[in-house]
Amino acid sequence: MEELKNTAPxxxxxHLKKSFDDVAVLKDISFDLNAGEVLSIIGPSGSGKSTLLRCLTQLETFEAGEVCIDGKDMVIPGVKTKNGVKYAPAKTLREIRLSTGLVFQNFNLFPHLTVLQNLTLAPIRVLEKNREEARDLARELLKRMGLENKEKAYPCELSGGQQQRVSIARALAMNPKILFFDEPTSALDPELTGEVLKIIKGLTELQMTMVIVTHEMAFARDVADKVLFMDGGVIVEQGTPEYVFGKSENDRLNAFLSRFAND
Incomplete structure (x- = not known):
């Protein structure tokens, strides 16, 4: 396994572990990511990729291991309970939650709100921004997404690609330190996939720290600073894109990439 240089993650x-009932989904996950880097996570369905993201964004709890985001520990190191780990106080968890953003597979926009309202709801209610400040930021983000003329539209009036771009803008409106993507193009047809991938790739120019679970191998290779290959709830291989996609001798990884290339 290639050694990855890391300084201030x-x-x-x-050693993150997560089970559902008696089924171990994440068996022993360890990695670091530096500010401004992009991590692509690849692997077959059922390998634990989405569960990992859900644990890191507090949508799922985990029973063992440690997670530190932006200098804040999600669980109290070394403290055990009958359920495994002891989570940090609510104030700390809220601070961590506010420092992360998650873009879902299926957009998860509020259908009864306009595009502009979708983008301004959380900044106003959670970050306590004034309405005009929130609207100005939302319009700036929509322009960056190429959707400046869609602020009054409802999600049902948008294409899948447009809805996903609104989802990305909504996540960015909270000014996260890390942006997580869970298969951001899996619900899109091929024609719309490219426009979303272009937007995500553009975020790298802003030095946005990102963790991207994706089945788009060419995109994972081109956009990432680091790549993790997961299978069976463990990290089988990790390294730079050049190493993972071209130099690794790991049989399981190469079999996966070979099958993908043949699809």
Whole structure:
């Protein structure tokens, strides 16, 4: 396994384990990510990729391991309970939650709100921004997404690609330190996939720290600073894109990439 140089990680994951009933989904996950870097996570369905993201964004709890995001520990190191780990106080968890954003597979926009309202709701209610400030930021983000003329539209009036771009803008409106993507193009047809991938790739120019679970291998290779290959709830291989996609001798990884190339 290739050694990855890391200095001051904004995301530190150590020996993370997660089970559903008696089924171990994440068996022992450890990795670091520095500020401004992009991590692509690849692997077959059922390998634990989405569950990992849900644990890191507090949508799922985990029973063992440590997670530190932007210098804040999600669980109290070394403290055990009958359920495994002891989570940090609510105030700390809220601070961590506000430092992360998650873009879902299926957009998860509020259908009864306009595009502009979708983008301004959380900044106003959670970050306590004034309405005009929130609207100005939302319009700036919509322009960046190429959707400046859609602020009065409802989600049902948008294409899938447009809805996903609104989802990305909504996440960015909260000014996260790390942006997580869970298969952001899986619900899109091929014609719309490219426009969303272009937007995500553009965020790298802004030095946005991102963790991207994706089945788009060419995109994972081109956009990432680091790549993790997961299978069976463990990290089978990790390294730079050049190493993972071209130099690794790991049989399981190469079999996966070979099958993908043949699809």
């Amino acid at each position: 904004i995301l530190h994951v150590s």
